Amino acid sequence: MGDNPVILDGEKELPSVGRIRQKNEEIILQAAEEEFALFGFKGASMQKIADRAELPKANLHYYFKNKLGLYTAVLRQVIELWDNTLNDLTPEHDPAIVLPHYIREKIHFAKAYPLASRLFAKEIISGAPQLQEYFSDGYQVWFDQRTAVFQSWIDQGKMDPIDPAHLIFLLWSSTQHYADFAVQIESALGSHPLSDGHYDSATDTLIHIILKGCGVRFPTATV
Amino acid sequence: MGDNPVILDGEKELPSVGRIRQKNEEIILQAAEEEFALFGFKGASMQKIADRAELPKANLHYYFKNKLGLYTAVLRQVIELWDNTLNDLTPEHDPAIVLPHYIREKIHFAKAYPLASRLFAKEIISGAPQLQEYFSDGYQVWFDQRTAVFQSWIDQGKMDPIDPAHLIFLLWSSTQHYADFAVQIESALGSHPLSDGHYDSATDTLIHIILKGCGVRFPTATV
DNA sequence: GTCTATATGTGGATAGAC
DNA sequence: GTCTATCCACATATAGAC
Helix, strand or coil: CCCCCCCCCCCCCCHHHHHHHHHHHHHHHHHHHHHHHHHHHHHCCHHHHHHHHCCCHHHHHHHCCCHHHHHHHHHHHHHHHHHCCCCCCCCCCCHHHHHHHHHHHHHHHHHHCHHHHHHHHHHHHCCCCCCCCCCCHHHHHHHHHHHHHHHHHHHCCCCCCCCHHHHHHHHHHHHHHHHHCHHHHHHHHCCCCCCHHHHHHHHHHHHHHHHHHCCCCCHHHCC | CCCCCCCCCCECCCCCCCHHHHHHHHHHHHHHHHHHHHHHHHHCCHHHHHHHHCCCHHHHHHHECCHHHHHHHHHHHHHHHHHCCCCCCCCCCCHHHHHHHHHHHHHHHHHHCHHHHHHHHHHHHCCCCCCCCCCCHHHHHHHHHHHHHHHHHHHCCCCCCCCHHHHHHHHHHHHHHHHHCHHHHHHHHCCCCCCHHHHHHHHHHHHHHHHHHCCCCCHHHCC
16 A cells, blocks of 8 residues: 655755645546546546646656556546545434434535545445455454444434444435436436535435435424 | 447457357357456456366457457446346336335345446546446436436335435445455455355345335335 | 657557468 | 467556656
């Protein structure tokens, strides 16, 4: 994972050099994300990424060791964005507050960063060859902590006794779908691209079904 | 997912269709499905497909015009399977009967034919370049007929007034997820592969949440 | 640090023997 | 109808001039 060229400047005072590098890397990563999301790892070519970034092809090899290095760099960026988005599930909060918020966030994410979602989806569908570490033992631990939050809500009588793991999968799948399967959805609804109204009614529908379906009790409506 | 005509012309048309041809084509299609599902169109190689089919590479070119022809042949087979699975939504039936049946079928499909689901998913995520016709005007017509069924149920007071389109997307996404994102789910649950029990509790959880969430009334429980 | 020119390998496709 | 040997296009990667 760490084959990303890193500047360790102990004595050299060349801040402008680092800035150029940082900016070019950003441009390349952006271009690479689009190509990889559309055509997959093998399907994307360094030449087309270079064209999109408006840089000579050889520059990509200067900033990144090789094609796989560039791909993993993009992937790491996506996961970072991912992790920062959905780590606010705590048992203190009420599911009637947290769940709608979470669904809103995820749909917003699907709308704002469809490429990131699609890239991640393709990697998973392909068997996640570059995410072995990500899906190691630590992942299961993290996931168990998430399910524990739902379980505590169930124990507190705040929602029906359903399997928390599958509820989480439902939250993921139903929201990501609007990014990953956008082409199909657009064809079905006859809207290219989807309008804000479509995203809003998707959000409303999901919140209605999932909250009611889980028997989430609204704190404002009790006692 | 739809009875709209799909013309994916991949196979060569020869006057005599021998038994050998039919058998070899089957073997090749099977091998191709696995390679394409794992590595995508560009990522899969004719050589590896040939290796998996235990046939010389040139034979693939004898039975199929070219790589794209083989790919579309696989895709057509998947869509055929798809269409035969889920075209039993009619307004006469009751949602309390039809919806659980549908969810069961889709989960069963995800479990029995994960490669088909993944191949289709990758094609959609890539912008469905080989499914232009499939997602033409006819698709929207077919989809509108599906939503109309749900709308009639709503009008009959058999379920809550929610947006039928998004309910359909929810049914699709939540079930397909168990095929497409199997690697992630297996990592989260620490089960490689998923057990029958996992699929069963996925089915139960989805039926619980979606039926209750849609306010589906059980005909057996009234009057 | 940047870019041109090129080496090297892989993969799709086909000709032609059997 | 089947398969070996080969061609050719393309993509990754690098060497080396500027």
